[in-house]
Amino acid sequence: MEFKDTLVPGTLDVLMLRIISQGPIHGWGIAQRLKLLSREVLQVNQGSLYPALHKLEAGGWISAEWKATEEGRQAKFYALTGTGKQRLAEEQARWTRLAAAMEWVLNS
């Protein structure tokens, strides 16, 4: 896989759910927002972005709708569903738990 420090493997879903939870947004926007919020540390490339988005939609955690962007182009806007909100809460709790455990070991 050769990770390039652009992402913690296994966390793409939470990250995307979290960003989508802040209001309807299209794929490209998610990538930009992730970069911005993480202060350039975290990044997704298209080859990961869209497949992940489709998986989340297929799982019923997000819903898509074609709409116009501010610039007047067509783009697919995603929003969290009810189960999506639930999933986000679970994943976020999971991360908190694992990150805490990592700290215990790393600072022991």
Place this chain on the structure above:
Amino acid sequence: MEFKDTLVPGTLDVLMLRIISQGPIHGWGIAQRLKLLSREVLQVNQGSLYPALHKLEAGGWISAEWKATEEGRQAKFYALTGTGKQRLAEEQARWTRLAAAMEWVLNS
């Protein structure tokens, strides 16, 4: 892969290096210590443990030596090499960086 929340993918190496850095220890002991330090949250199974250990040894980050355990059995004890210490520092810094970025996004 089906992760069962026993590990954050991509962090096995740091975790093992960190534990080994606290003094020579054998594979089985590493697994136990990880579980203990992480308060039962983090766990490695043998199928991941030994291959990872061999990879670290092949890379020159740890060195192995057959010795007797306290109970009188033979076991392979691992210790950090010079480059191993360096690698540990790097990986630990990497984790800190990524974990911080995760927090920024998740708490935005």
Place this chain on the structure above:
DNA sequence: TCGACACCTGTCGCCTACCTACACATGGAA
């Protein structure tokens, strides 16, 4: 008006790191 560019969505094949399941050996206790 036409070419460059930013925006936006998407697919495909590959690789790696982990997982499950299994094999095997030894010392001590029941």
Place this chain on the structure above:
DNA sequence: TTCCATGTGTAGGTAGGCGACAGGTGTCGA
């Protein structure tokens, strides 16, 4: 003498990323 904890190891499978590529559409400057 069998069972359990300890201890090392391999084989095969798969998820979740990655890089490379493909393609369509507005906008703006030359």
